[in-house]
Amino acid sequence: MSEKHTHIEHRDDEASKLGMWLFIFTELLLFGGLFLVYSIFRSQYPTSFHEGSLELNVTIGALNTMVLLVSSMTIAMAITAIQKKNKKLTLILIGITLFLAFVFLVNKYFEWGAKFHHGLYPGSDLMELLDRGHHLYFSLYFFMTGLHALHIIVGMILLIITYVKVKNESIKHDHFVFLENGALYWHLVDLIWIFLFPLMYLIS
Amino acid sequence: MNNTEHVSFLEHQGKHKGILAWILSTDHKRIAFLYMxxxxxxxxxxxxxxxxxxxxLIAPGETIMKPQTYNGIFTVHGIIMIFMVxxxxxxxxxGNFFLPILIGAKDVSFPKLNLFSWYLFMFGSALAVASQFLKSGPPDTGWTFYAPYSTTTGTSVIIATTAAFILGFSSILTGLNFIVTVHRLxxxxxxxxxxxxxxxxxxATAWIQLLATPVVGITLLMLIAERLFGIGFFNPDLGGxxxxxxxxxxxxxxPAVYIMILPAMGVITEIIPTFCQKKVYGYKAIALSSLAIAGVGFLVWGHHMYTSGMSEQARWFFSLLTFIVAVPSAIKVFNWISTxxxxxxxxxxxxxxxxxFIFLFMIGGLTGLILGSVATDIQVHDTxxxxxxxxYIIFGGMGFAFFAGLHYWFPKMYGRMYNFKRANFSVIALFVGFNLLYFPQFIIGVQGMPRRxxxxxxxxxxxxxxSTIGGVILFIGLIVMIYNLVKAARSGEKAPANPWNGSTLEWQLPSPPSIExxxxDPVVKENPYDYN
Amino acid sequence: MSNNSPHITDYKVLAKVLLVLMFLTFVTIEITSIDLAAFTVTIALLVAGIKSFLVLSYFMHLKYENLLLKILVTMVFVLFIIIVLITFIDYSFR
Known part of the structure; x- marks a missing residue:
């Protein structure tokens, strides 16, 4: 059954944006569940969590925070650029965002790689030997940063689609809700990292 | 479409033919049928x-199945009934069929997403069914997947939880769609x-679907990670x-309990004014109590855990909140009776x-108070x-509301009328069978008959x-009801546009409605239940 | 509302917000390296809260959105905080 001639294709950007926000709510609560688990276990094993966080590389963490913050700004600027009808700049800004996302993942790869190299990964013999608090800390570390990295990848796919759409002009200065939604998703990833970084790497 | 000649959505011819015209349709009414x-x-x-x-259970000891089969059957009964029904x-x-119509819209906000959530639903359901037939055996944890047993049992828990995760995602997307639809359309x-x-x-339900489901989503993901990688969140052996x-x-x-019962209350609230030909009593109170139930419903989860070792303080706190959530439910019952x-x-x-529904829901609700207070709950917990x-709440509430809605809206959905005598017989059989089946369980529960x-x-x-006799009567009622409706859908009399003299927007449309x-634009009344 | 009066956020505003965010990140790292006992967590979370507020308001344009959306976003965060607090009623009295 075709909607083309019967259903009037009506465009409602507000609806699309509201829908995206609602989806972001679900993502927030998805991670919210993890933060709840984190806070419970942290309150039960404060010293282990402290010692665990010392094992992490604050420099890489801080670097990745910067990377995400900058990428968040560039994608926000991309919206400004498209509103100002500057297609070229929009493409450049989305490109930078994608590049930074890639940098983040490379950093993450080296960070995880170092842990794996030391035999520290879920299910490893070393993990089995750790006491309860440490075990939980590293379980949460891998699970939370892993899920976050997964969201980065999803965000990158969204941004690549956005890039193509800007390029073939299906996203234009008067029709850019897809870019807005992609950007919202990207900010979500940033938002989660804002909490993840101090809780995992810093708080002692 | 030609205005002079009415073409219903059932007959509408589009790009696709046959079954494709259904499974590729983004029309909210056809999707509703797919779900149904x-x-x-x-x-x-x-x-x-x-x-x-x-x-x-008709006799002590083994009668028709082995204990492990029994464990598998109550688990899959729970998973199917809760997550898939x-x-x-x-x-x-x-909701899909009537939400857009009741608010005067042509469809939901995101029709394609709507179809996508049906596919997710079917995919999740297929996985859940598949988990029953894997070599490792059907999951035997109960539908609650309680850790640590669910992290260690050899049965196919991973597939079943993945299924529940996907079904949850489908539910989220439906909720998202409805919220945007109500706001925008x-x-x-x-x-x-x-x-x-x-x-x-x-x-109100959609908000619960949207905000609560992600939490179980992450929980099930953690459970899967625990089983796959030995991450120890919940298993005490690993520190969890x-x-x-x-x-x-x-x-x-x-909150999922309210996902089940809130729309049921909504259906009942539509039916009662129509068959009393009277304005609904306390419109605002009913509307706001839905939101109140949704809101407070988020905060009472601990009353399922009185015996699992929570702190004393948490127990009385959850008990208090549980009694509060009874208030908006009681408001609704009061308003139905007053209508x-x-x-x-x-x-x-x-x-x-x-x-x-009202009778069964009252029994379910009042016995809920017994479970809501800590002291009595400890006596009857897990019985x-x-x-x-x-x-009583889920079947007597949601189930009977579903049947009620089916009989209320059937002429609108199919454009045909069913046989009242058979319908009345099925009401009585279902009601008698239901009470005979479940009421004795209250009594032996208090005496100490454990569940599962x-x-x-x-x-x-x-x-x-x-109970078993009641179960058989209930099942006969079901068969009669289904027979009656299927027969009516195929060869029932043509139904008029407004057989019950209802006042809401769906009754102003022809039966069945056209594709759009x-x-x-419909004429909107100040009060949707204006019978004067 | 993007339909009738699209708000265009200035590049400079976004850049300034980024600078503040960078600065706050730096503050978090510095503060948490000093031992303030129980306050460390509170301060770190507070700063993270401010940062997310900035991201929500400026990067995600919430400041220029309608009231409904602002209320909804607040509601989600409040709901989450309440859930955490209630869970702790159990854990802190065990």
């Missing part, structure tokens, strides 16, 4: 499994407080905390179902008292026999 047929099939499977359990049931079927001039009350309840699993699980699953007062009541099958209680047990002491047998619902 799928859910009806799952419901029958679940009901047959339930009946098998009843036959097993009751949670999507009302909102995906009647109300007919011109229709404010929130001009909406009928079924959309109100769906709106099984009580935390229960917290996370019930943070979703208690009937001095109304010109027409005892049609749909109304009988609604009355049965068949619980089983009786939640079947394969075997029991001979002194409980009288009740188990009564409204050819011109």
């Amino acid at each position: 047929y799928a859910i009806a099939a799952f419901f029958l499977v679940g009901a047959i499994l339930g009946l098998l359990m009843r036959f097993e 009751v949670i999507p049931g009302l909102s995906a079927v009647f 109300r007919a011109p001039g229709m404010k929130f407080f001009n909406m009928p009350l079924f959309p109100w309840s769906l709106y 905390d099984p009580v935390l699993f229960q917290h996370l699980f019930w943070i979703y699953s208690h 009937m007062y001095k109304g010109s009541i027409d005892m049609k099958p749909a109304f009988l179902f609604a009355l049965a 068949s008292f619980i089983v009786a209680h939640f079947h 047990y394969f075997d029991y002491f001979p002194r409980f047998q009288w009740a188990q026999i009564l 619902n409204f050819d011109e």
